[in-house]
Amino acid sequence: MKNVIFSLVLGVGMLASANATAGDAQAGKAKAATCAACHGANGIGTADMYPNLAGQHADYIVKQLKAFKDGSRKDPLMSPMAAPLSETDMADLGAYFASMDSSGASASTDSGSAPVAVAAAPAAPKIVPDAAAGKHLYEQGDTARGITACIGCHGKDGDSLVLINPNLSNQHPEYIEKQLNHFKDGSRENAAMNQVSMNLSAQDVADLGAYFKDPAVKAVAKTGAAKGAAPVIVAGDVEKGKAISGTCVACHAADGNSLIAMYPKIAGQHEEYIAKQLADFKSGERADPVMAGMVAALSDEDMKNLAAYFATQKVTEGSGTANDIGKKLYTGGDAARGITACTACHGIDGTGMAKAGFPGVANQHVDYLKAQLVKFRSEDRANDRSKMMRNIAVRLKDEDIEALAQYMSSL
Structure with missing residues (x-):
């Protein structure tokens, strides 16, 4: 079949939990020969508009290729490129790029050519990017402005523990900024990312990009940043x-x-x-x-x-006890069992995402949380969107539910 050049985009594919079909990296290498034009022979994008694919999760690559093919993600270049791909082709391509070192250092080309140097894009006019503020926003979010911490879905230092969520480490900062702006203006659709990005200012986007240019920077909150709980704005009386x-x-x-x-x-x-x-x-x-x-x-x-x-009322503190098992499931899920991390929908701090329809779970009664997870598992409760909760809960053991309920209540 035809070789493909594909451009994979940053985003959170948080509403699925199944892993991609295992692919053949060697077969993928043969099918991806012409990808180097945009993504480099070592999987490192040759220009800021093209994302790095080296070391990216295979599941995420496959998910995006399928989206390009079925039209749920639109791109004038990628749509026709993905159209002839079979699921095996996609799995092989995903396996090939996932097998590379994320820095591009370990990959080699048939011609032995060096990676193409990429020039950094200039900062936006009148905005001075602040890497320290970007790191703080990535790790802590800003509850006063309704911005969920990125670390919950994309992991510490941008290394996602959830296979359908992309790694951001070693990605072009300019590309990350571009995608955040697309989520913000709605030209790229994802319920969770649209919700988070709509509250980002141009300065925030620049700060996040600056953080990924300098990930070793010490996180510092912006001077004058809002403190304490923000007033709740409601539509009802x-x-x-x-x-x-x-x-x-x-x-x-x-x-x-x-x-x-x-x-x-x-x-x-x-x-x-x-x-x-x-x-x-x-x-x-x-x-x-x-x-x-x-x-x-x-x-x-x-x-x-x-x-x-x-x-508009203030919730009281929960009675749950933090525990390692609950924290691990909540923040990282369990890929081997197909359990998606709870942070993807409910946030690292358990406050949920209002516009996306995901409830807050922090400080909730342990008994109530356990009861609802059991009901989702047995399908006695079935009003979750696209069976998201049922598909996850069915994989939970009784001890998982106990640990999760305790941990969520403790947030």
């Missing part, structure tokens, strides 16, 4: 929600911090998520005999207002 919340008090308490472990804390939960759950209880998509009766008389506006009220 908080006062109206409070006025009709009387029937919620028995189980969830007046401020949404339930004192009964079997009932969830809803204080500080995302407005969108609360409203969706209320609607699902009413429609029967989420089955619960108690909640079904409670929501039967609620209008769409009532649900929105109740969600706004509870979203």
Whole structure:
């Protein structure tokens, strides 16, 4: 079949957990002969607009090639290049590039040519990139501005532990900046990345790029950065929600911090998520005999207002105990068992992603978290998008659920 030149893009493929079919690296090398024009004979992009592929996860490479082929990711160059590729071709190409050293140092070409030098792109006008601030943003995020830490999905120093999330280490900083801007303006679609990037300023993007140019820099928060919790902005009417919340008090308490472990804390939960759950209880998509009766008389506006009220309340500290097993599963998943890291959707700090529809799990009751994971595992609860939670929970053992619930509650 035809050789391909492919340009792989930064992004988070966090809604899948299956590994790519194992490929043949030697066969991939033969099929990728002409890739050197854009990506270098050693897998290092020959220009800032072309990403490095050397050492990238094979699963991620395969996922992007499939997206180019089926049109879910659009690119005028890559779409026709990927069109004739079979799944075996994609797996072989992924295996070949994944087998390379991420620095490009260990790869060689048939001609013995040296890697092509790449000139750094100039900094944006009037913006002075700050690598230390970029590292702080990468590792800590900025909760005041709704920016989730990148480390949860892309790993320490940019080395992702989740195979469908790309490595960022040794990637062109200019390319990373370009993709962040594409996620920000919506020209590239990914629910999680669009949510995070929309809150990034041009300075933030430049700072993150600067960090990857100088990954050894010491992380320092920007001077004058916002401190403490940011005010919660809601669409519903908080006062109206409070006025009709009387029937919620028995189980969830007046401020949404339930004192009964079997009932969830809803204080500080995302407005969108609360409203969706209320609607699902009413429609029967989420089955619960108690909640079904409670929501039967609620209008769409009532649900929105109740969600706004509870979203603006402050959640109390959880009672869970941090543990290594729970932390490992939450932050890194278990690739061997097909368990995706929880950070991909719920964030490194457990605060979730409001616009993407992923709830906060930090400080939640341990018993409630365990109960929901068990329900997803047994499919007694089935109102998760695209069966994401069910596909993960079915792989969890009882001891995994216990450890995860304890860890999430402790966040």
